[in-house]
Structures are given as C-alpha cells and as structure tokens.
Amino acid sequence: MVHKSLPEAMIFDVDGTLFRTETLILPAYHATFDQLRAEGLFHGETPPERYILGGLGMLLEHIWEQVMPEADRHVHRRADELLLKLQLDGLRRGEGELYAGVADTLQRLRERGIRLFTASNGLEAYVKGVVKHQGLEPLFEPTGMYSAGEFHTRSKVDLVRLLLERHGIRRAWMVGDRSSDVEAGHGNGLYVVGCDYAGYRKPKELDEADVRIGSFSEIIALLDGAE
Structure with missing residues (x-):
C-alpha cells in the first residue's frame, strides 16, 4: 500500500472511471x-x-x-x-454520458491547483474525443491526454511512467477501475484510487488499490483527508 500524500497531479483512466462507456x-x-x-x-x-x-x-x-x-x-x-x-x-452527435459528479469534481480539483491528466489503453482519437465532446478539455493539462494508441506503449505502467517523466511529476494519484490501473499506479509508486462503480471489473481486480470509492465525487473527501 502507498501512503496517501497530497498530490500535485491526478491521472485518470477514461472508460469506467470518467465515462459511462x-x-x-x-x-x-x-x-x-x-x-x-x-x-x-x-x-x-x-x-x-x-x-x-x-x-x-x-x-x-x-x-x-x-x-x-x-x-x-x-x-x-x-x-x-x-x-x-x-x-x-x-x-x-452528443451520445455518451459521464458518471455522476465527474465534471463538477474535476472542476473543483482544478480550482485547488491539481494538475489533471488521462491515461488510457484506448486509441488516441477516442480518448481525446471523449474529453473534447464531453466538455472536459479545458480542465486537463493542454498536452495531458495520454493513450496507448498515441504512444504505442505495451502496458499502462509504461504509459504512466512516460507521462510522469514528461511533465516532471513526483506526487500523483492514479484513479481507475481496472487491475491495469492499479498496476500502473503502484508500478510508478503512486497512490491508487479504485473506482468501484462501473461494474466492468472482475472479482478482486481492485483488491490491491489503496482505497476504493463508490462514486467519483468521493475523491474530494479523500483529498481533504490528505491535507
């Protein structure tokens, strides 16, 4: 388990975390x-x-x-x-929905000075399309949408490592709903927030997460606890 310290950045998976895929x-x-x-x-x-x-x-x-x-x-x-x-x-065409509280919570995180990124195993156009068409683009770092499709990484561990190195980030939280997110976070020494509301995961996938949340907005309370 990784100690919950105050992050300078948060890295989000997209499908099953931000977006009701x-x-x-x-x-x-x-x-x-x-x-x-x-x-x-x-x-x-x-x-x-x-x-x-x-x-x-x-x-x-x-x-x-x-x-x-x-x-x-x-x-x-x-x-x-x-x-x-x-x-x-x-x-x-405007199809697709975010999970409840996503836009408001991201806005609040941004207002508190947290740098926001995505790290997804999806294709570049899809990941950037979701962020753009759901109106989230202004909340994320200008070059902060990372995808395996764009960077041709073989694992999310590698993708997150690349992100951290390129942006000079030392303290971050990894937020996601699958075992690949837990591995990506812990493989880079990050605190991992497991999102337990999508229903896509297999049993025990999030057992190694440092904390699990039942709704996206709970991230604010976790952040308060880190301060």
Missing part, C-alpha cells in the same frame, strides 16, 4: 458487427455484450482476441477501424 460503445459495437457481416468478414450472431464490456480497459488487440478469438488479425484491425469511427460519430 456502455452508453456509447454498445450501439457502436452492434453496428460494427453489422458492417463486418456486410463485408463478409464475420458470420453468425454478434458476440454477447459482456465480452466487449469485460474487455474495457484492456488494449484493443486483447479485447478482440476475447470477443472473436477465431477471427484473423485483419478482421480485428477492421473492427478497430469501424468501432472507432462509429464511436466518434456518436460523440459528435
């Missing part, structure tokens, strides 16, 4: 498989939604291995393209 991804997921079937790249019923939801927070290549393990790699890559396009189209 199912409100955007599920319509895009079904449309993706409709198109794959139309192109002759996939046959049969669309795999159950639990496979895509259970993969949130993983690298995309691992998600498709879980969703359609028998499909060739080029089918996985086409699915990447389709899902990204359909989600970005949805964001531009």
